[in-house]
Amino acid sequence: MAVGGNALTRADQTGTAEQIEANAAQMAAGISNLCEAGWSVVVVHGNGPQVGHLAIQQEGSVDLVPPQPLYSLNAMSQGQLGSVLARSIDAIQGPGTAVGVISHMIVDPEDPAFQDPTKPIGPFFTESEADTMAKRRGWVMKEDAGRGYRRMVASPQPIEMLEHTAVEALLGAGKVVLAAGGGGVAVSRDDRGGYPGVDAVIDKDAAAAVLAGSLKAEMMVLVTGVDAVLIDYGTPRARPVHEMSLTQAEQYLAEGQFPAGSMGPKIRASIDFVRESDGTAVITSAERMLEALEARSGVGTRIVPKQAGSTA
Template identity: 55%
Template sequence: MGRVAVVALGGNAITRGGQVGTYAEQAANAAAMVEVVCQLRAAGWTVVVVHGNGPQVGNLAVQQEEGANRVPEQPLFVLGAMTEGQLGSLVELALRKAGGQWLPEVVSVVTHVLVDAADPAFGRPTKPIGPFLPEAEARRQAAVRGWVVGEDAGRGFRRLVASPRPLRILELSALRALVERGVIVIAAGGGGVPVVEESAGGYRGVEAVIDKDLAAQRLATELGAEALVLVTDIPQVLLDYGTPRARPVEEMTADEAQTYADEGQFPEGSMGPKIGASIAFLRAGGRTAVITNADRAAASLEPGASGSGTRIVATRQRLGAAG
């Protein structure tokens, strides 16, 4: 299977701040985002792509609610499946255009992810979806629609939904077979469709959105990937963010990252899930986790390369041995 990297692309990068989310806007953003996949392929990596869907699934929920008097509303997990197909197509077309003659096969797979029906996240919605709203409008929507709302990243208020931890990828064996053939696979989009086991057998969807970074970690671990690449809009992780002491981190071990997390350096609403996913990946046997922007992602997987993002490694001795 060679060197496998699972790359997580943010839904907020597909529909950026200040944009309304037209198809043309999203297609242009996807074209820029897939450059990191092309760079990794050129460097010899087999790539699996995971994408977010927070803005898109929230916007689709608004469409559902506004049209409910004419067309029956669908559950949130169904909207997740819809956006997984929508954005998977968007990313696949962008890859086919960017890759040219060298591009191997590429396929998008609607992926179901097992969660625990008793996960405490169902009682504490924290995952923001949909557009940013002024506080007054968010409170009005909460009263009218029964939403839970909260402030997100200082940019406004958004709807909050449950975000349980991913336990298992149902389509894993099929995804592994595709990866072993060298196919570029787009999977677990939006964190995948959340399902729980039925007592009588089978699975059923649940009202939730799984964090795409945690889903990417679960997929990377189950595939035995060497690298987990979490693409965001910043070049490097910052310690003491928002203070005069703020400073970037080029490399840290999983233990150091955990210490910083325990100190409260990485808030749950921003960098927390990415750091948590990176630590979990490394402690499950992964070699390197990277948090950076698209421009630095490929360089960040080459030890000692200039212009890299933040690398998180199991131990520095292990990094040296790999280099």
């Protein structure tokens, strides 16, 4: 299952430790329901708000300590959120049930995303400050939402998670695994067999699809803010789609039904997973997650290899 970083720091919150822990406790209850139903569970969580806060802290203390690269901040947030979630799950399922894996995701340095970075990260700067940061750090700086200038980083497609065999072993030992947090720490392969860090942001849903595919998972659940995906969204014809075949999902995506700024990444990740594993992808809310796993429940949106019923 993949859940956003906004589930741990909500839009109306500042991101205090107490808020994150309270949100994690709610998430842990839903994860525990899956465990009680007999599922082996891997959780991929986002980290957008949290890594953004870390970036702001870095820039606010440059006179005291050296700022760390973005890939290090991703690793920090994986440890932070993995700890909070593991303790929340253990409080329900018993000590040692949940294990966080600091995960590294291979990306291609030649990915087109590096030619036009579009993901904002960190604090806002004035135009003159942005010019200084671009010259001093080599950052790509762009105006964002009329509030100032921010650093823009690439969001390349993930290729492989280095620790997927460790995740498989932990699942075999009956653990709930927290992996690929924030999409994983982006790394590349070098000529000497090393894996240097890369400053990039990996979409958590795309990372979940790569990991779920490598594990040959039966189901991949992408948690969002709505119970089901809508087609013809924003029009009088808007209606939920409860099941799509792989072919239909590809057709809807090509028609522009799912824009890149909304449901598009989840549909793309679902297509990639279903094609790779022949499993089923489910998109639904946290509240309806367990129901949506049942094929005949009529809850959520299921993307399946071949059509088995009505599309709406």
